[in-house]
Amino acid sequence: MSIDFYLEKNVATITINRPERMNAMDADHYSGLSQAWTRVRDDPDVRVAIITGAGDKAFSAGADLKSFISQESPLPELFLTQKGQLLNRGLELWKPVVAAVNGYCLAGGMTLFLATDLRVCAKHATFSLSEVKRGIFPANGGTQRVAQQLPHPIAMELLLLGDTIDADTALRWGLVNKVVEPGDLMSTAMDYALRLAANAPLAVQAAKELVIRSRDMDLATGLRLEQMMFRTLQGSLDAAEGLNAFAEKRQPRFKGC
Structure with missing residues (x-):
């Protein structure tokens, strides 16, 4: 279990590495992801980042609900707005980020996806903001970015019904740039990243x-x-x-x- 970070040719590849739990993230993984984004922001050798999930089944299923929903954090933490910042929770990261979606992109995984800039997904990828079916709603920017990036009725369909859409629908709605074969996913994402890194x-x-x-x-x-x-x-x-x-x-x- 980890957040893997690999840097080559000015491209940082960040991998959520918890495939046995569909790359769902507990507190430790969120902390590791925050550190990875901070490094991307601050390291001058990084020009572009790619975010993906380990394995071939899931980009990320979002937060590990068992480790969050039943726990209440101390009230003072509500005002620590700069603690453990994430890409989708307010971290100001102006370097471009490419998402390589290799399967399920659900809940908090999708709110992370919505904070990226260029997006490639495998043909079998699916997308969902299903939190309303669990008694909560998509936080960390979920209610904000989906409404910015999609027409109102489509955004409401995703948010309020919590249904799942497939890769072709995501492409038709403009949520992804390309849909590719699973074996071409990372090479396509890297092609985008290297072209971005070559620019000023x-x-x-x-x-x-x-x-x-x-x-x-x-x-x-x-x-x-x-x-x-x-x-x-x-x-x-x-x-x-x-x-x-x-x-x-x-x-x-x-x-x-």
Whole structure:
């Protein structure tokens, strides 16, 4: 049981490794996942992350309900809003994240999935926000992101009925970028990741941050922030490298500065 972290070619692969429990996460796994996301955020050698689950049956079934529902945390912890931050619970991570969904993507696994940027799933993958069938609702961003990413009636169908959809439906609804054969899942995710890592890191991060922050800003404020970020990056070494590489008809060698 672990959260595995592997870094190669500026791509961090994070694997929820608990296949015997459909990669459901207890407190220890959530803590390990928080540490992994923090490393992705802070390590300059990481430009992109891939998140997946061990085995071929499940991405993640979400929280291990037996370890959470029956326990009450001390009330003061409600106000420790920066403790154990997760990608889907408010951690500000502007590096792109690719989801490789290798099976069941349920409950908290799906709220994690909804916090990623590019998404690939195997043909046998299924998706569900089924918490209402267990007397709770999808927290850690579940009620927020599904409504942002899907039309209202479709979001309500997922949230309030708790039914399961298959990979083709997820593709049709725009929840995933590609549906692939199981054997092609990780190679497809890695292809996305390497292409992302080859782009200018600061430009990629700025673009992601602007998109995410636009959800909470009026257009005038968003345009102004966009202008300020653009002006800042105009003077970067990567911007100069991009122009030089274009003029010299070669691939750019971005350094993130």
